[in-house]
Amino acid sequence: MNNLIASTAVKARELTPEEIKEIEHEKTHYPYAQAVGLEALKIVQKYQGWVSDESLLAVSEYLDIPPDELEGVATFFNMIFRRPVGKNVILLCDSVACWMLGCDSLNEHFKKTLGIDYGETTADDMFTLIPVPCLGACDRAPVMMIGRETYYNLTTEKIDEIIAEYKAKG
Amino acid sequence: MDKPLTKNIEIGRAPFDFKQYEAAGGYDSVRKVIKMEPGDVVNMVKDAGLGGRGGAGFNTGLKWSFVPPPDGGPRYLVINGDEMEPGTFKDRLLIEHDPHLLIEGMITTCYALQAQTGYIFLRGEYTICEERLLQAISEAYDNGMLGKNVAGKKGFDLDIYLHTSAGRYICGEETALLNALEGKRANPRAKPPFPQVSGLWGRPTVVNNVETICNIPGIVANGVEWYQNLGTGDFVGTRISGVSGRVINPGCWEVPVGITFRELLEDYAGGMQDGYELKAFLPGGGSTDFLMPEHLDLPMDPGAVQKAGSRLGTSLIMVLDDKTCPVGCIRNLIKFFAHESCGWCTPCRDGLPWVEHILNKMEEGTGSLKDIDILDEMTRYMGPGNTFCALAPGAAEPLQSGLKYFMDEFKAHVEHGCSYN
Amino acid sequence: MVKITVDGKVLEVDENNNLLEEVLSHGEDLPYFCWHPSMGSVGSCRQCAVIEYADDEDTRGRLNMACMTSPRDGARYSIEKAAQFRAQAIESIMINHPHDCPVCEEGGECHLQDMTVMSGHNYRRYDGKKKTHTNQYLGPFIGHEMNRCITCYRCVRYYKDYAGGTDFGPQASHDNTYFGRWQEGPLESEFSGNLAEVCPTGVFTDKPFSKHYVRKWDLQTAPSICASCSVGCNTNPGERYGTLRRVVNRFNDEVNGYFICDRGRFGTGYVNSDERIIVSMTRDSRDDNPVLASPEEARTSLHSMMGAIGIGSPRASLEANFALRELVGPDNFYAGVSSAELGMYKQILDIYRTKPVKVARIKDIEASDAVVILGEDVTNTAARLALAMRQSVKNEGRKMARDMKFPDWHDAAIRQLAMDCKSPLFILSPYATRLDDVAAQVHIASAEESAKIGYAIATAIDGNAPGVTGLSKESQALVKTIAEALKGAEQPLIVSGTGSMSPALINAAANIATALSDGEKKANLALVVPEANSLGLAMLMEESDRALEQAFACEETHAIVLENDLYRRAPSADVDAFINKMEGLAVLDSMKHKTGEAANLVLASGTFAETSGTFVNYETRAQHFYSVFKPVDSIQSSVKWLSDKPLAEVTADCAKEIEGCAAIVGLTPGADFTVAGMRVPRQQHRYSGRTAMRADVDVHEPKQEQDEDGIMSYSMEGVPATRDSTVFNTAWSGGWNSNQSVFKFQSHTGGPLKQAGHGICLIENIASEKTYNEFEKAESAKGDYQVFPLYHLFGSDELTAKTPAIQEKATSGYIALNEADVAKLGLQASDGVAVENNGSVPYIVRSSIQPGTVGVSVGLEGLNFRNLPGAVSLQKAEGWTSPGSWNAANIIISDKSVAAEGETA
Ligand SMILES: Cc1cc2nc3c(=O)[nH]c(=O)nc-3n(C[C@H](O)[C@H](O)[C@H](O)COP(=O)(O)O)c2cc1C
Ligand code: SF4
Numbered sequence A: 001m002n003n004l005i006a007s008t009a010v011k012a013r014e015l016t017p018e019e020i021k022e023i024e025h026e027k028t029h030y031p032y033a034q035a036v037g038l039e040a041l042k043i044v045q046k047y048q049g050w051v052s053d054e055s056l057l058a059v060s061e062y063l064d065i066p067p068d069e070l071e072g073v074a075t076f077f078n079m080i081f082r083r084p085v086g087k088n089v090i091l092l093c094d095s096v097a098c099w100m101l102g103c104d105s106l107n108e109h110f111k112k113t114l115g116i117d118y119g120e121t122t123a124d125d126m127f128t129l130i131p132v133p134c135l136g137a138c139d140r141a142p143v144m145m146i147g148r149e150t151y152y153n154l155t156t157e158k159i160d161e162i163i164a165e166y167k168a169k170g
Numbered sequence B: 001m002d003k004p005l006t007k008n009i010e011i012g013r014a015p016f017d018f019k020q021y022e023a024a025g026g027y028d029s030v031r032k033v034i035k036m037e038p039g040d041v042v043n044m045v046k047d048a049g050l051g052g053r054g055g056a057g058f059n060t061g062l063k064w065s066f067v068p069p070p071d072g073g074p075r076y077l078v079i080n081g082d083e084m085e086p087g088t089f090k091d092r093l094l095i096e097h098d099p100h101l102l103i104e105g106m107i108t109t110c111y112a113l114q115a116q117t118g119y120i121f122l123r124g125e126y127t128i129c130e131e132r133l134l135q136a137i138s139e140a141y142d143n144g145m146l147g148k149n150v151a152g153k154k155g156f157d158l159d160i161y162l163h164t165s166a167g168r169y170i171c172g173e174e175t176a177l178l179n180a181l182e183g184k185r186a187n188p189r190a191k192p193p194f195p196q197v198s199g200l201w202g203r204p205t206v207v208n209n210v211e212t213i214c215n216i217p218g219i220v221a222n223g224v225e226w227y228q229n230l231g232t233g234d235f236v237g238t239r240i241s242g243v244s245g246r247v248i249n250p251g252c253w254e255v256p257v258g259i260t261f262r263e264l265l266e267d268y269a270g271g272m273q274d275g276y277e278l279k280a281f282l283p284g285g286g287s288t289d290f291l292m293p294e295h296l297d298l299p300m301d302p303g304a305v306q307k308a309g310s311r312l313g314t315s316l317i318m319v320l321d322d323k324t325c326p327v328g329c330i331r332n333l334i335k336f337f338a339h340e341s342c343g344w345c346t347p348c349r350d351g352l353p354w355v356e357h358i359l360n361k362m363e364e365g366t367g368s369l370k371d372i373d374i375l376d377e378m379t380r381y382m383g384p385g386n387t388f389c390a391l392a393p394g395a396a397e398p399l400q401s402g403l404k405y406f407m408d409e410f411k412a413h414v415e416h417g418c419s420y421n
Numbered sequence C: 001m002v003k004i005t006v007d008g009k010v011l012e013v014d015e016n017n018n019l020l021e022e023v024l025s026h027g028e029d030l031p032y033f034c035w036h037p038s039m040g041s042v043g044s045c046r047q048c049a050v051i052e053y054a055d056d057e058d059t060r061g062r063l064n065m066a067c068m069t070s071p072r073d074g075a076r077y078s079i080e081k082a083a084q085f086r087a088q089a090i091e092s093i094m095i096n097h098p099h100d101c102p103v104c105e106e107g108g109e110c111h112l113q114d115m116t117v118m119s120g121h122n123y124r125r126y127d128g129k130k131k132t133h134t135n136q137y138l139g140p141f142i143g144h145e146m147n148r149c150i151t152c153y154r155c156v157r158y159y160k161d162y163a164g165g166t167d168f169g170p171q172a173s174h175d176n177t178y179f180g181r182w183q184e185g186p187l188e189s190e191f192s193g194n195l196a197e198v199c200p201t202g203v204f205t206d207k208p209f210s211k212h213y214v215r216k217w218d219l220q221t222a223p224s225i226c227a228s229c230s231v232g233c234n235t236n237p238g239e240r241y242g243t244l245r246r247v248v249n250r251f252n253d254e255v256n257g258y259f260i261c262d263r264g265r266f267g268t269g270y271v272n273s274d275e276r277i278i279v280s281m282t283r284d285s286r287d288d289n290p291v292l293a294s295p296e297e298a299r300t301s302l303h304s305m306m307g308a309i310g311i312g313s314p315r316a317s318l319e320a321n322f323a324l325r326e327l328v329g330p331d332n333f334y335a336g337v338s339s340a341e342l343g344m345y346k347q348i349l350d351i352y353r354t355k356p357v358k359v360a361r362i363k364d365i366e367a368s369d370a371v372v373i374l375g376e377d378v379t380n381t382a383a384r385l386a387l388a389m390r391q392s393v394k395n396e397g398r399k400m401a402r403d404m405k406f407p408d409w410h411d412a413a414i415r416q417l418a419m420d421c422k423s424p425l426f427i428l429s430p431y432a433t434r435l436d437d438v439a440a441q442v443h444i445a446s447a448e449e450s451a452k453i454g455y456a457i458a459t460a461i462d463g464n465a466p467g468v469t470g471l472s473k474e475s476q477a478l479v480k481t482i483a484e485a486l487k488g489a490e491q492p493l494i495v496s497g498t499g500s501m502s503p504a505l506i507n508a509a510a511n512i513a514t515a516l517s518d519g520e521k522k523a524n525l526a527l528v529v530p531e532a533n534s535l536g537l538a539m540l541m542e543e544s545d546r547a548l549e550q551a552f553a554c555e556e557t558h559a560i561v562l563e564n565d566l567y568r569r570a571p572s573a574d575v576d577a578f579i580n581k582m583e584g585l586a587v588l589d590s591m592k593h594k595t596g597e598a599a600n601l602v603l604a605s606g607t608f609a610e611t612s613g614t615f616v617n618y619e620t621r622a623q624h625f626y627s628v629f630k631p632v633d634s635i636q637s638s639v640k641w642l643s644d645k646p647l648a649e650v651t652a653d654c655a656k657e658i659e660g661c662a663a664i665v666g667l668t669p670g671a672d673f674t675v676a677g678m679r680v681p682r683q684q685h686r687y688s689g690r691t692a693m694r695a696d697v698d699v700h701e702p703k704q705e706q707d708e709d710g711i712m713s714y715s716m717e718g719v720p721a722t723r724d725s726t727v728f729n730t731a732w733s734g735g736w737n738s739n740q741s742v743f744k745f746q747s748h749t750g751g752p753l754k755q756a757g758h759g760i761c762l763i764e765n766i767a768s769e770k771t772y773n774e775f776e777k778a779e780s781a782k783g784d785y786q787v788f789p790l791y792h793l794f795g796s797d798e799l800t801a802k803t804p805a806i807q808e809k810a811t812s813g814y815i816a817l818n819e820a821d822v823a824k825l826g827l828q829a830s831d832g833v834a835v836e837n838n839g840s841v842p843y844i845v846r847s848s849i850q851p852g853t854v855g856v857s858v859g860l861e862g863l864n865f866r867n868l869p870g871a872v873s874l875q876k877a878e879g880w881t882s883p884g885s886w887n888a889a890n891i892i893i894s895d896k897s898v899a900a901e902g903e904t905a
């Protein structure tokens, strides 16, 4: 019952062939289209960095899942970004083991060096800092992830090196 | 000592590929199981006494036995690899370093359950696990261990799919996990009906933890007696236990069930770091009650730990040292649970933020003694049975035991705020 | 039934219900939020906690949610012992709830207030900041104040799970959970208004009501019947200071249950409209200016119109029509509808009388497990029935659940188990309808083809039913599928009606239902008619075929038109000719319209809200509506204008005179009815300002107004419904100020009311002989495009369309075409279409329409459906600009469509 003549100002963007290909692949894994909704949002995010309204609507139309249903799912999960993020998303673990081993001071360090607090993005759109619950590497705390990469046993010096690498990559 | 879970694991080296894994005795259990009656496999696992490793410790074979007889419709095995319990990092170890063990366990289990589809629900942040699992699954297909007629057994068809999650601790709760897998908001479901009867898409489904299923190949290949002899004393099997916090050698290891906390802490983790003393520890993840140094000689067994007023949980212990504030530690945990509450039921959704608010006040020294009474009330309000799922009762555990063991520190916080650096 | 003990009391309870319903049914007070009698349990709010004891030895017991508990025989429970937990639950729910009760519209009828008081929580200990949210614009009907939300999930469970809406839902999580749309905008569901009643506090509110808000206890109310379609939902409108403020649902287990549609709830603003006729006017000739007539003058003029014919109305009450018939004499009384329409109404009465079918109540519709809809766009013509059909498809899931021993109330588990297994629902329609999303199969076909398929289905079920020839392969397959599904069902339901304006279709529906009848077992049949009293009018016409065509052709030169704008019912030219012929034309109505403009005498009649009477709904259920408030003196009920007798006598005469109507005298407890010697009060005991509210006019409190029509008084004196609810307006019970209190008046929660009646079906169907109608091929119309009607819940109905809130959801007249025809006609997005016999109108493209057919909006401004023959020619309109009231965004449809440009956003 998806009844739109002109009820929304947002227009769906066109999905790219890569996105469609991956969504189609996921579809083969599940007997119901709804199950692919979250997967498709992740795929879109992988390519676009975040899930814009236009992207959400695109997925909605492609899979015939009402946008409100998708929005409910997208906003439920932590790792779907419904707002723009920087090129590199830093996920800093702030759960108990990392806390005991000083993640708060790392957060302070990011504030000082990159000028961003949790939820913020650097002016050059290079980095967004987000706290993440326990990353399951408590034996190597403190821990963070940037993109798909995990970094262990962090110190402020180590962080400086890592950030410098990302900056160098551009 | 046999280490069926970690025998192929060597940190620093790439995990075995299919051929190497097979050469090391891998997939034997599949070859064996297809000659058995499914019901016999279920009984075998039940008799082995394997308890679930996801935290609750329920007898795995018994859980399987609740699945109704096949009716021609689909049945599912779902692997719980969400692992977001603070302080827990064992499933990551197993998958990163020996993905084929999980696949083998799943095949064997699906045979027992007569399920045609298995899903691995993996935490999205476990990117290395994801890559290695995809590789292993594809190798298993290529080598006839998945797809049509698995291992040459006519009519035994099996597909395994990997689903990576998008963050949220509640997805680890088995029914919330099923909702997430269906692409819905991951609120838990009411039980009954249990997933074994009406699970994924309303069909019979078994949800098991990664480590639980990694035990299956060994049990099926080597038998019940072998498995039972792996434990120490009266206890059966091995499990992955570990330590985090200020110890000399944090990590996790496969240990016989029944060793004491002291052995784990001192022999495996090398004891406390210099200058730090053990103040207390969480025996099995963030949702277990604190235990104190006097409990160190308890065997790491669910029953024994329960008697001491806590839960073994995931059996990865978190050490609280004397230089770390217990109130702050609890506050960190509560903040986590409050944020991870799914928002479905009242005590958890609205109770935890209140607790967090009070602990924040304590930190700043703006709390009151009345607040401590409220905290105490809250632990009972969010207790087992009062909420829709076990998240909130779990969250209440470190708080209630914290109030029990560290009341002086709470009171001190009321007056002065936190005095740890 | 099992025996349980609750706090020492032994109760006999139904083990198939949950413990919460059962203890409520036994009069206990147990708080709850997330449970709803129509929506079942999900156990999220944790408010209904009780202690359950394992056995006699158990002293501690365990805490359980009553709504998720099946009562166990012999078990012991305690409500008392869980009191502390419930108080805690309320306390934590309230930590973010604003203290805005004084300015909150829910205040005074707020379930949250009631439950908070009931649980004993009265002192705030939480000293942190409250969460705040931004609110959304949700359209003209529903206000949104998210800060008040207590996250009980009732709104989504109602809107999505119950009513099938897709444009609303929960967002985010933990204590930040939000209920709204992904983007601001009007709610699309036709049933959105129920949110205001389903929400236990003031998050979703009735927006038109907000504009002239008063507290519940300051509203003067009376039991009423919705006048906006033929379903006859029971409502409870409220008035203050001479204006109608709002309409809420009035529970009737056989009709609307807990829910009404948005037309019924929000469509009554016309009562307060500027277009009301509030004084009577007269003039000698049509060229003169009308002058004011006093009520006496107007009445005298009316009664001196010797030899006038009377034209009745399907939207006027049975009594008003009867009074006109009495005044002019039966031979001079004409039904105010076309003979084709009158024919269909009578055809329906005949079917109900003579065919072995069960006339389907809403309750029956909900219980059906296979449905076929023949050419009726139920969502737009009889919306409440569509909501019931949405429930019927869930029966398959319930069946599956029962097989697995899940109780019926276990809502989430049943939905989970059923997934997309639904009881079959088949739709045959010339265009995609708003029920397609739950349909097993939708077949796009003309009324004629649908009728043929219907006949063939009957034949496939019973070989004795007359067959048809010339069905396509595809249609034959469909026939087989539908016939199998209906045969396999325990409670099959056939739905059709006058919407397609095809008698053959109605006969086809009757044939199917007849074919399914098997001794005692009869199929449900629901035949929709257009208006609140269409069938009542038809009953008056039992021995007469006088319809509009006959009225237009008669010799008489004087006519009295009752509550009827003839221009909406016949081709404009025919009406013009008739009116020109008339030397004297009297019109009684509440609203100005074109027919009234041409009259010599206009009499100011009351609306449903200011008058009493009887409507006969689509099932022939006669229901009495009581006037809610007394209009100004110059406005009178049509009955009073037309007759010298009090209403009760008119009703009694009608009952005597008109065959089949005898029962209508039993609809009220009788004109002499009093409770403790007093009439039934329309005002609550707390009604405030009674002496002050007229102080600007007169400081003396006037004598209490009596209602000469009936048994209620415009007063607060009398015995409140809590003690005698024979005449049941506002539900209220000590400690239960919200609409939830209705359970106190039910025989068991969700069940029938203990006292108030639920109307009487005038045709008691007892036929058992299977007789069939033969297929009669209608003469097919000649022309380029075969016309079929398109209905709009908002706008197609004459009176409700004059309500501001409805106008915001409506649009002007338009046509709908298939893409291919648009191309053929060379239409650009911004073009209009010149319609033969009508002016030019906007168009939309709908993929589900067959080429060569055109959908024509009914009742919307700028397009008179009755002007059009069965087929028309269309042309691109030159030099056309779209009318200001054209608003394509308001056309809510279910097939893919492309909007024509020129729409206003
Ligand atoms: C809030 C919550 C989070 C949980 N998270 C996990 C998890 O991350 N991994 C897991 O295996 N079990 C988790 N569980 C336990 C599961 O619900 C379930 O008991 C388990 O997956 C069953 O597997 P097992 O029988 O093999 O232990 C969680 C439970 C709760 C209540
Ligand atoms: S306890 Fe309730 S709110 Fe918390 S996670 Fe479980 S279901 Fe959700």
Ligand code: FES
Pocket: C020, C031, C032, C033, C034, C035, C042, C043, C044, C045, C046, C047, C048, C049, C065, C066, C067, C068
């Ligand atoms: S009414 Fe029972 S939990 Fe909400």
